[in-house]
Amino acid sequence: MFATLLQATGAGDKLVTPEVPWSHLAPQLILVVGATVGVIAAAALRGRLRRSVGAVGAAVVAGAAIVSIIPLWHRVSNPAQGPISAVNGAIGVDRFSLFVTALLCAAVILASFTAEAYLQREGLDGPEFSLLLLLAAAGGSVMAGANDLIVMFIGIEVLSLAVYVLAAMHARRISSQESGLKYFLLGGFASAFLLYGIALTYGATGTTSLLRVQSFLAERVLTDDGLLLGGLALMLVGFAFKVGAVPFHMWTPDVYQGAPSPVTGFMAAAVKTAAFAGMLRVFVVGFASYADLWRPVVGALAIASLVVGAVMSVVQTNVKRMLAYSSIAHAGFVLLGVDAASAEGTAASLFYLAAYTAMALGTFAVVTVVGGSGDGAHTLDAYRGLGRRRPGLALAMSLFLLAQAGTPVTIGFLAKLGVIRAAIDADQWALAIVAMLTAVISTFMYLRIVVAMYFAESESESDDRGELRIPWGVGVTIGVAVIATLVLGVVPGPLEHLSDDALPVLVAVDGR
């Protein structure tokens, strides 16, 4: 068995390790090395570092990763060179993976600034928080570039393990513990499903490489594809769990509610982005020839997510739970782009994910501030009269919420427009109509929060809650998110060009 495998790779009796062009993996390496060095340094210098060092460090590392993406982007954009792959074709370096990596790094920067303020307030120590964000981003980046299902699995595990710990990071809060445990247990199941799906796929096609799966399926017609369909279905379950699509969404409200607010923001933004990146790569590209079979399933997931997310969000009274359900509805919107199974749909999904990253991180930054000491004030009542107490904060929150509702002049409108257009071009009318109608329902929920902030009865029963402090870290996050939401909402050109170019491709060439 082993021998045949070795022969298949063309080696003799000695295992030849592929040559690794390290420079092509610079973003991932920077993230991993940064996180590792950071953990060691934090352990060695325990207690002797200022708290904000962790956040700034993580931001610098993530920033460096973004910088390292720029030359790679130019390289793979060059038609003479094109996309490349590394490590014997296991990891692809194309504009898709670079775009997603950059997005994840941006999420790390914003989330770690929010987290800095959070840790300060909660008296939690540890730069580990920010470093785990880096690790999660590294995992997500590997997912986005995975050309091999096993590598995909490694990426998803690195990402998930980091986020399990992050969710349980607030050790003194029982709900945070609960959240972490719940996410871990259910996430473990999801990973198992994914792995089982990968195994079945290997059984059906004899390979885990997406490229070879693609050519295998292109060259022959399977008379009996039950094994492969089983594999596809199980992998879809795994991804649907990670993106929080109905009916695999059960964990979302509880985990979102219990996890520390900055982590919730990161989960909504980055984990979703990474999981969708994996999904797009495996299904839209790898199993493009089976699109007719998986598209109806993805469409059903989309409709279920849109409806359940919108309807359930309306009946919540806890803002974090509302936002959890709204994130399910957002996942439904992105699934619209996946379901289109087209270049246009993929670009629209990426644009949507970028937009949602900005909106979600901004929203949860505000939630972090309003949550107050102990991270417990998340009912609608906590937002009552915020318009009077902190007009700026309330204005920013309204902007994020309205953007999520899809109001024009914000990036949220263009994001929704993009995926709906992709769905219409793919003749998925039912999906488009359901999506627009559920968007209206969701808007009702967003407006409830706005109403609480601005239209509360004029007697100031809530003014005794004391002054809300907005620490600089959160201020930075909110500021950047506001600018992104508004500026890209009016001048979307640059981001749209990037997401248009960022199509996933599978190549075998190990570039030099």
Place this chain on the structure above:
Amino acid sequence: MDKYNWALPVVTFLPLAGALVMMLLPKEEEQLHKAIALLTSLATLAVGVFVFLQFDYGNGHFQFLVDRSWIEVINSRFIMGIDGLSLPLFGLTLAVVPLVIIYSWNHIPDPGNPKAFLALMLILETGMIGSFVAEDLILFFVFFEIVLLPMYFMIGVWGGPERKYASIKFFVYTLFGSALMILSFLALYQHAHTFDMRQLRELSATIAHGTQLLIFGGMFVGFGIKVPMFPFHTWLPDAHTQAPTQGSVILAAVLLKLGTYGFVRIAINILPEAAKSWAPVIAVLAVIGIIYGALGCLAQTDMKRLIAFSSVAHMGFVMLGIATLTRHGINAAMFGMVAHGLITGMLFFVAGSVKDRFHTLEIKRLGGMLIQMPKMGWILGFASMASLGLPGLAGFWGEFPAILSAYSPAAGLSVGLFRTLMVIASLGTVLAAGYLLWLYQRTAFGTPPEEFADDPHVHDVVLTEWIAWAPFLLGIVVFGVAPGLMFNVTETALKALNLGW
């Protein structure tokens, strides 16, 4: 003509710039904020007057055209232009906003904060003007939606006791319409690959008739809610009753026109064939609206709610004119829009001032206005007469030709149906006379009720009110005496549009 292509973007975004300046100043400087808001809206008006002066009235095509690339990936362009169909509503908007700001000078509703109130008003102005000059569907949609937000906040923050319910109902209702509308726009795009309104009619001609009907249906819901047409009208009485006076005036004068304008400019213009199939439905609903609105008026006990219901009836006349799909009918509809804007706006102003003085709008508690404050009483009488369509005042030229146009609808439409509707619609004018005169009698005649007889708060029209109202009153008379001023403009544009009926 395009040498003045800066004019429309300047008019559109000048109010927004003013709002941004206001946001940077501390809110304690209340007088300063009022001054900035007024100056901004007057400057906008000045540029607007320039547009009116430079406008070539013999030319029915778009003028002051701007055409720049905007969102390239979806081929949506920044196209603005103005023609005879936009011009009257454009002018109405420019005139109404400064007047409303003048009225606000000493009428800032509770809980105060003129900075936020007037900044929202200016943002609203940008949205309204933008909607009337945008010639790209996505750009139009953006402005159409921008309008929602300030109005939502105006009702929600400065509104009456039921403001939360009313504001959310207003927002969600309208958004529901917009959701279907944007789907229709995207469906058009799927066939034509452009959002440019100027090209879409030609490009959409090849779309299968069934698809055209669906696309028109989406727009119908979107614009119909905004108008509002029966049965989508239920948000209107709530929104009007709860909105502050300024909000009601703008809502009545301009916002409702976005719906009817959308029908003429977008739905009918782009899909004339589908319009023909939909016209009977529109006409029947319009006439139901006329009768239902009038009966609703008779049942109201609140003056503001009564005026709100009368809007449903009046917009029914406008929609009837549009549904005939004739130049005659659409001309009447365009006139009806402006006339309704002036007259109902005026009525809402009076209602607001009455509320200010008596702290109630309950009709049975009011009375004797002509004795206690004769000028206000006369103004109310004048506006009521105009509203019921008295010849010689503007309301007449909106209603009468619209009814008349139903006598001979466009070729292909059922003459029998439209003539029946014509008869029913004329009954609506009788009912209108009924409820308006009844309202006037109960509030203006008789002796002042005891509870207010010696109330020092009750005083006659004050200076800011005179300044804000005079142009309205003047407009009602001028357009009533010389309706050709507007008919000529809209007729030229309609001829150039050449809808082919």
